[in-house]
Amino acid sequence: MSKNLLFHFRPRRVPESALRLTLTWGLGGMAALMVTQQLISGLLLGFFYTPLPVKAYESIQHIQHSVFLGQLVRNMHHWTGHALVVVVFLHLLRVFLHGAFYPPRHRNWLVGLSLGVLILMANFSGYLLPWDQLSYWAVTIATSMLGYIPFIGISLQEMMQGGQEIGTATLQLFYFIHTSLVPVSLFLLMAYHFWFVRRAGGILLPANEQAANAAKQKSVTVVPDLLVREMAFAAVVTCVLLLFSMVVNAPLGDMANPELTPANVKAPWYFVGAQELLLHVHPLFAVCVLPLSMAIFLIFLPFSKSKAGKPGALLKTLFIAGTGSLLLLTITGIWFRGAGMKLVWPW
Amino acid sequence: MVKKAFSPARRNVLSRIWIGLGIAALLQMLAGAAFFFISGRKQVEQHTPQLLQAGVATDFPPGSVTLIGKGHLYLARLDNGGFLAISRKCTHLGCAVPWIAERKQFECPCHASIFDITGNVLKAQAPRALDLFPISFQQDMVMIDISSPIKRSTYTAEQLVFLQERR
Ligand code: FES
DSSP states (O other), X not given: OHHHHHTTTSOSEEEGGGGOHHHHTTHHHHHHHHHHHHHHHHHHHHTTOOOSTTHHHHHHHHHHHTSTTHHHHHHHHHHHHHHHHHHHHHHHHHHHHTTTTSTTSHHHHHHHHHHHHHXXXXXXXXXXXXXXXXXXXXXXXHHHHHTTSTTTHHHHHHHHHTSSSSSHHHHHHHHHIIIIIHHHHHHHHXXXXXXXXXXXXXXXXXXXXXXXXXXXOOEEEIIIIIHHHHHHHHHHHHHHHHHHXXXXXXXXXXBOOTTOOOSSOOOOHHHXXXXXXXXXXXXXXXXXXXXXXXXHHHHHGGGSOEETTEEOHHHHHHHHHHHHHHHHHHHHHHHSBOGGGOBOOOO | OOOOSSOHHHHHHHHHHHHHHHHHHHHHHHHHHHXXXXXXHHHHXXXXXXXXXXXXXXXXXXXXXXXXXXXXXXXXXXXXXXXXXXXXXXXXXXXXXXXXXXXXXXXXXXXXXXXXXXXXXXXXXXXXXXXXEOEEEETTEEEEETTOOBOOSSOOGGGOXXXXXXX
């Protein structure tokens, strides 16, 4: 029975060439693994976390100082959460470049985009929970950016904050999103995402290998050939995350103080691009027109014309130019902006 | 001859009805959820005036800026004696702006916006002047309604509140 269920997600045999690591860089599987890890470390943290202002900060301190391995678990949860955003972004990049979003995979691309949004939501809602100066003001800035959306912006901002400013209501809302809404939707959609891959006939192979496969029918069994590779890969990823978390502690600033903004506060790093843009162009453009056109581009991508199964030159240029400039803005915002948003040299 | 239970055409109609019903049910559920959400929000949002006693009017000398209460706002008194209750929240991205007494201006630590004593923008990033709170007087006591900040684009003289006027 359980075996039957599993085979809805995994086939019995896969083409041998599908095993090659450089085909996908294992990014999708890595993301799934990391989501699972987040669930586990999150459950552990949930035992000691209190979603109330002041208490929240104290509970984090308690976790770090008096809970056995508490600091490590928090570090894991923190760093994996950030790494997840990067991995999911790279996964999107990979799928785009391989043209793996064209029918019959078009619907799965949309599911994937929703998953990406959920991952961002997960990270952003988790950002506030430590209730330190860093998280308080980063979330203040990020939610204030919403206020620049015409007509609905202010109410949207108040809805997100659960009031005029960030307080108990915001923390409870974010806690609910972080610990209920996001995990449940994430796991449901993830199951769908994997099942869709299976239904579309496995991962997309390059065209020339597809032909070769059809001719030779060279395939290997999933157990053990694929499974062993996946396990080894998962072990390596876990080790890297664990080692990093052992060496680098998750930051925890002073307790949130609504009366005092520290110098040099920034939005969470994945929104720093938008924040940076806000300094240069009209707000309407930075927080509304641009993100919206990005979303429309991504949503309608699978319905564009393909060139031999890959995105055409125009699409590719647009996509790469877009990601390139976003990356540039983000990097500038993160490392080259000092106090008062003056341009600084980080070294 | 065995007759099929439903002809393909009929089957089509039936399945369409099912889909239609499904969509109707979904819409109903969404509408229900939306109402659930909105009605719950209103209660939280209802603004009842929340009056804060700022202090006796004569304690604030002309040309001064005082941090009031738990630090949500400033009470500014201009040289002509008029009062303004100025929000501490930067109109750019919401940071708390400190009053820098030596330079007599508000300076935002986040993106270096600068505001003058009336809350007007002196240096940009911030798109509009700092928000105001309504002021009233009970005898000589300055009362500030902190439940409803007033958005404004710039400072105008009408925004000033004077003690004598209210007597
Ligand atoms: S928040 Fe004050 S200048 Fe940006």
